[in-house]
Amino acid sequence: MSPAPRLVVLLLVARIAASQTLSNAGRNFTVVFPENIAYYYPSDARNKIWVTALHNDTSVMVSSANSQLNAGQTKSFTVTQELGRLTINETNASDPFKVFNISDKTVHITSNKDIIVQAISSKGRSTQSVLVIPTTKLSNKYFIPPVPEIEGTTSGASPVANVTERAPFRLIIVNPNELKASVTIKGGEEISIDIESGSAAQIWVKNDNKTWYVEANKGVAVFFSHPCAVQHQCTCGLLHAMVPPAKNNTMRFPIPPVLDQPVSILRSDKETRERITFGSSSAVVESAGTAIVYWPGLLLTLVPVEEFGSCFVVQFIEGKENILIIVVNKNHQQGIHIGNDPLEGAEWQELKGTEYSSTNRSISSTTVVWHAAANMTVYxxxxxxxxxxxxxxxxxxxxxxFRGCVSTPEVTKILQEAESWQESIRSCKNQTLDLISLPSEALQKQTCQNLRGNDAKQVWIGTRRSSLTGDWYWLDESDFNNTNWAGSEPGDVSEGQCAVMSLEGDGDCGWKDRNCCEDARPLCYAAPQILQIN
Incomplete structure (x- = not known):
């Protein structure tokens, strides 16, 4: 392969790979439900798993239940497995923070195509939801967040292990792998444990300023949880959040004005483990590990700028007020859609000290949120x-x-060999692609932008003149209305019946008519799959 097409293909492959790495989609998940509102609450928890399919003919297995879903469909599964109390016995009473509790009460979810998995636990008024990360995207290192200051639970007197409201926070470490995982908690005296496949371990978290972290020989999931943290008016409820993996570099976490209330940020990396009090005017925290918002009843894992996305699935919960918090660069407030509708009438609040802004929007159904031209994050x-x-x-x-929420990225590929226009059609078909048709201005601009930075000079595109009428048409039979001809192009019929797109310099990728028998590299294409929620 010559250098120019190799560069183009590598750039496009890298773009798709980056998108897939940041995606929360996968085919193998393990879900764990923590103890919710103590052992004495007089009702059972209502634990549910939501599975959203991204593609048609998706076969999903949740424990022994099997379902067939099409793209955009969400199915709810009721689960009875729940982790029990974390207790100590007399032999461990001198140092309860070393006590592990191992449980096999986890739920395994598999599918033949990519899915999204979210879980919700509800017991009385105590409800928590969590986004479940696929097994292939878990990490082997996590920084343990500091314990939030909660009157009646963590502040004041020392924790009391067997009094639920006064018990310490706990870590839940899940091994979703087929083989046993060796896990060590480091930062002080090391604590090690082997966790069998499909099991979860629980251990209490020390409320000190030491930097603690979890390290494993395999990818594991780590949750930060309390079954009955005091909230309002002496009530208590579950607090539960997934701990994000340790980062390779320090990242910036914009802080939206959550609920317009002062909040605490639980920050932890290799340098620091601390609680930071932020008001609504404070807007950013930096960390190479954990950054979690705490407010009574809420643990919200923050998303760093480097992990912003362009398309999201948001789950609607009946009987509750459902609010989206959208954070985006203040130069890209236009282009956001909720479902098929553009976001209009938004009241934007600038995040002080950053280039980002935030807005809230209520929703009334499960939907997708997407941006036509930029990345953002959604809570x-x-x-x-x-x-x-x-x-x-x-x-x-x-x-x-620009078309919507992409579940399968488009493919844009310049082939190796220069050949005639007719041969280019066949060569693209051999790779299950088509010689590209460019019927819209938006697709023309997006394709031009994707191909910048390569050395190819011109590529065949999928248009030619009709031998019958002399009119130009697209191979995919789209309307030929929006054109991007270069200056003085096209010429008359004798000058060319087919067209190339120019990739020279930093121009706008204008088209030129050419003799169909000339040689040029084919620009092959497959359109993306756009997700519509049903």
């Missing part, structure tokens, strides 16, 4: 009476597209 927040809970919305793609 889904729910309110029930005076209690709030929520989590980051599920990322489908980090590749913005």
């Amino acid at each position: 889904q927040i729910y309110k029930q009476n005076d209690t709030w809970f929520g989590n980051p919305a599920a990322v489908i793609s980090a590749n913005p597209d």
Whole structure:
């Protein structure tokens, strides 16, 4: 392969790979439900798993239940498995923070095509939701967040292990792998444990300023949880959030004005483990590990700028107020859509000290949120009476597209060999692609932008003159209305019956007519799949 097409293909492959890495979609998940509102609450928890299919003919297995879903369909599965109490015995009473509790009460979810998985646990007024990360995207290192200051739970007197409201926070470490995982908690005296496949371990978290972290020989999931943290008016409820993996570099976490209330940021990386109090005017925190918002009833894992996406699935919960918090660069407030509708009438609040802004919007059904030209992040927040809970919305793609929420990225590929226009059609077909048709101005601009930075001079595109009428037409039979001819192009019929797109310099990729028998590299294409929620 010559250098120019190799560069083009590598750039496009890297773009798709980056999008897939940031996506929360996958085919293998393990879900765990923590103890919710103590052992004595007089009703069972209502635990549910939501599975959203991104493609047609998706076969989903949740434990022993099998379902067939098409793209955009969401199915709810009721689950009875729940982790039990974390207790100590007399032999461990001298140092309860070393006590592990191992449980096999986890739920395994598999599918033949990519899906999104979210979980919700509800017991009385205590409700928490979490976005479940696929097994292939888990990490082997996590920084443990500091314990939030909660009157009646963590502040004042020392924790009391067997008094639920006064018990310490706990870590839940899940091994979704086929083989046993060796896990160590480091930062002080090391604590090690082996966790069998499909099991979850629980351990209490020390409330000190030391930097603690989890390290494993395989990818594991780590959750930060309390079954009955005091909230309002002496009530208590579950607090639960997924801990994000340790980062390779320090990242910036814009902080939206959550609920227009002062909040605490639980920040932890290799340098620091601290609680930071932020008001609504404070707007950014930096970390190479964990950054979690705490407000009574709410643990919200923040998303760094480097992990913003362009397309999200947000789950609607009946009987609760459903609110989206959208954070985007203040230069890209236009282009956001909720479902098929552009976001209009938004009241934007600038995040002080950053180039980002935030807005809130209520929703009334499960939907997609997407940006036509830029990346952003979306949080889904729910309110029930005076209690709030929520989590980051599920990322489908980090590749913005003017057509909608992309579940399968478009393919744009310049082939190796220069050949005639007719041979180019066949060569693209051999790769299950088509010689590209460019009927819209938006697609023309997006394609031109995607191909910048390569050394190819011109490529065949899928248009030619009709031998019968002399009119130009597209191979995919789209209307030939929006054109991008270069100056003085096209010429008359004798000058050329087919067209190339120029990729020279930093121009606008104008078209030129050419003799169909001349040689040029084919520009092959497959359109993306756009997700519509049913």
